[in-house]
Amino acid sequence: MDTELIDGRELSKVYATATGPLIALDDVSFTIEEGQFISLVGPSGCGKSTLLSILGGLEDRSEGDLVIAGKRLEAPRADIGMMFQTSVLFPWRTVRENVLLPGVVLKLDRKAQSERCDELLDMVGLNGFGDRYPKELSGGMRQRVALARLLAHDPRVLLMDEPFGALDEFTRETMNLELLSIWEKTGKTVIFVTHNIGEAVFLSDRIFVMTPRPGRLEGIVEVDIPRPRKADVMRTPRYSELVFDIRGMLGVDH
Amino acid sequence: MTMAHQTAEMAANQTQKASAIDSFIARERARERRTHINNRLLATGFGLFVLAVWHISTETGLVHALIIPSPIDTLMATGRVMSASYFWPNVFVTLSEIMWGFAFGLSSGVLLGVSVAMFAVVRATIYPYLVALQAPPKIVLAPIFITWFGFDQPSKIAISAVMSFFPMFLNTLTGLASVDPNAVKLMRSLTAGRWQTFRYLLLPNALPIMMAGVKLCWTLAVLGVIVGEFVGASAGIGYLIYAMNFQLDIAGVFSLIILLSLFTVVVYQLIEWLESRIVFWQQL
Numbered sequence A: 001m002d003t004e005l006i007d008g009r010e011l012s013k014v015y016a017t018a019t020g021p022l023i024a025l026d027d028v029s030f031t032i033e034e035g036q037f038i039s040l041v042g043p044s045g046c047g048k049s050t051l052l053s054i055l056g057g058l059e060d061r062s063e064g065d066l067v068i069a070g071k072r073l074e075a076p077r078a079d080i081g082m083m084f085q086t087s088v089l090f091p092w093r094t095v096r097e098n099v100l101l102p103g104v105v106l107k108l109d110r111k112a113q114s115e116r117c118d119e120l121l122d123m124v125g126l127n128g129f130g131d132r133y134p135k136e137l138s139g140g141m142r143q144r145v146a147l148a149r150l151l152a153h154d155p156r157v158l159l160m161d162e163p164f165g166a167l168d169e170f171t172r173e174t175m176n177l178e179l180l181s182i183w184e185k186t187g188k189t190v191i192f193v194t195h196n197i198g199e200a201v202f203l204s205d206r207i208f209v210m211t212p213r214p215g216r217l218e219g220i221v222e223v224d225i226p227r228p229r230k231a232d233v234m235r236t237p238r239y240s241e242l243v244f245d246i247r248g249m250l251g252v253d254h
Numbered sequence B: 001m002t003m004a005h006q007t008a009e010m011a012a013n014q015t016q017k018a019s020a021i022d023s024f025i026a027r028e029r030a031r032e033r034r035t036h037i038n039n040r041l042l043a044t045g046f047g048l049f050v051l052a053v054w055h056i057s058t059e060t061g062l063v064h065a066l067i068i069p070s071p072i073d074t075l076m077a078t079g080r081v082m083s084a085s086y087f088w089p090n091v092f093v094t095l096s097e098i099m100w101g102f103a104f105g106l107s108s109g110v111l112l113g114v115s116v117a118m119f120a121v122v123r124a125t126i127y128p129y130l131v132a133l134q135a136p137p138k139i140v141l142a143p144i145f146i147t148w149f150g151f152d153q154p155s156k157i158a159i160s161a162v163m164s165f166f167p168m169f170l171n172t173l174t175g176l177a178s179v180d181p182n183a184v185k186l187m188r189s190l191t192a193g194r195w196q197t198f199r200y201l202l203l204p205n206a207l208p209i210m211m212a213g214v215k216l217c218w219t220l221a222v223l224g225v226i227v228g229e230f231v232g233a234s235a236g237i238g239y240l241i242y243a244m245n246f247q248l249d250i251a252g253v254f255s256l257i258i259l260l261s262l263f264t265v266v267v268y269q270l271i272e273w274l275e276s277r278i279v280f281w282q283q284l
């Protein structure tokens, strides 16, 4: 059985800067199976966003080969969705209109999109907020809208760059739990960038640990904590063990 | 103590709380209204004060009537000017010049701004020249335009259009460029084409800055026409002001200046009203 969805081989990215070439990503190889939840962790500047942009087709790779769902990735694709640290909602569009944006751009069936929008707003707990404008929402609510928009055109791969990084601790934990339940329901393949090792262990099947200068994939950690996971996972010895393993790999404990 | 008793007590508490909130809101509203009225009174008071100083200094002969006419003289001159047979034809000449100059300046500013922002070739070809031309005062062109296009309306329209073009062009360009890079990434990730990105992201995102450009564009369109009429014309408000000034009819000049200012401000307000409609999300 071959369930491999993403195959990255010897991916490298070099930026030409004023002070000479900068290796943002150096010889990164991995495969990801369909439906897996992957986290990228590593210190600032290790190339997490760069790798995500390459996976989204937004940034050309300098070297290497990348195949997603059986096709070489050459340009952005509708089956790959992106979400950022800021919600990037359009302030002139209502919550609803923001969620409908992917469907409008991709010229999808309006009626189906409208129904899907209702479902998604329901799913992220924003029932009844469809006619509000982004300015009228809190930061957490805006990220929920961004999450609904991410799912609107039903992409197979979700690339999330610190999506809850700007939220407070409480909101972030709630959002993590919700993301987990949405992921369990939809079976999407998720690649999730975070600075928070605990968050990565709690959410992921596998964790890609990256180190900077140049950006390398230091190792891949399998998270063997059974699912479904509840918040009390964080009290188990296995959880702490994994967190400390990863801290060790990143050299934070020296 | 019965259950019913407790419920009644809770209900009483609730009503008490509700009425407290109501009275709080009422007090806040009253405070807002007072501030509003106070501000109005201050502004009106200051206006009346200036009017009084104007009146007293002119009536007592402190300032000569040939330098500044009194408010009453100005008011009477306004009546005289507005009922004169030459008034309305001249008004129409100037109005149509302003409207055409504004329309040309605005549309060419938007068109070129969009072209420079959206096409690398256009940008490389003409942008350096537009930036260079933007620096010198456009008023220097007025005499040349009169030579080229004659004493009539076309020369005034040309000056007005050239002067009002630049703020519209630059604001369109700035507006289209000042976009969140992540929003552009989002559109690209949705496989949006260049014009989809323009329509759904760049243009609406640019509207607030573009509307600020429209207001500048309007003020300069009026300025351009009046300057053109000063330099050389046979009709128009600027021409009338020039002629009356020459005849030392200073009260007449004042009345025309006031009428022109009123007109400009009214249209400006209209544009601001339109702005609040078009970029409604800024006020939310």
Ligand SMILES: Nc1ncnc2c1ncn2[C@@H]1O[C@H](COP(=O)(O)OP(=O)(O)OP(=O)(O)O)[C@@H](O)[C@H]1O
Pocket: A015, A016, A017, A022, A023, A024, A042, A043, A044, A045, A046, A047, A048, A049, A050, A051, A215
């Ligand atoms: N467009 C660019 N031009 C030049 N250098 C870049 C560019 N984008 C990223 N870099 C460099 O590449 C390296 C990796 O950047 P990247 O944004 O991928 O890091 P990151 O792991 O996402 O960091 P953070 O956790 O702070 O978001 C950094 O050294 C950065 O300065």
Ligand SMILES: [Mg+2]
Pocket: A048, A049, A050, A161
């Ligand atoms: Mg990053």
